[in-house]
Amino acid sequence: MSMQTTDPIADLLTRIRNAKMVGKTEVRVPASNMKEVIAKKLAKSGYLADVKREAGKPRDTLVITINKAGENSTINEITRLSKPGRRVYVKADEIPRVKSGRGIVLVSTSQGVITGQEAVKARLGGELLLKVY
Incomplete structure (x- = not known):
């Protein structure tokens, strides 16, 4: 089961x-x-x-x-932004920067799942999926 x-x-x-x-x-x-x-x-x-x-x-x-044996993970924090009970949608100019550009957000757009930087360059908004740094 x-x-x-x-x-x-x-x-x-x-x-x-x-x-x-x-x-x-x-x-x-x-x-x-x-x-x-x-x-x-x-x-x-x-x-x-x-x-x-x-x-x-x-x-x-x-x-x-996650990481090679003997190395440390590069992930410090990984968080879900949009949840089934509360979806979070943003326009291209509202996409957040994570830790002054040291982290990324993933955005689900009409072009597929892309990073926040790629979405800003392509002028695409969408659903914020997660942030990681």
């Missing part, structure tokens, strides 16, 4: 946060296209080491490497 979550993105972030706190370098989560896109954006931005999708019988799994 599988457990249903109301917010799979928050579940992904919580699993990453918890694994980082106990010193694990890798975490496995049930896969979805949105989770994979978010994890790959975080990896591209340098906050995760690697993201792989493993095919499984009942369901695919995302294998997320």
Whole structure:
């Protein structure tokens, strides 16, 4: 029997946060296209080491490497901004800067999930998904 979550993105972030706190370098989560896109954006931005999708019988799994063995994690804080009970939408000129540009926000736009800087350059607004630094 599988457990249903109301917010799979928050579940992904919580699993990453918890694994980082106990010193694990890798975490496995049930896969979805949105989770994979978010994890790959975080990896591209340098906050995760690697993201792989493993095919499984009942369901695919995302294998997320937080950091290499012997290294420290680059994530200090990772927070969900828009929640199922309270969605947060912004225009392109309202996208927040995280820690004076040292962190990033991910925005779900009509062009897909992109970072806040990319959204400002493309003049796209959308739903604020998460912030990380």
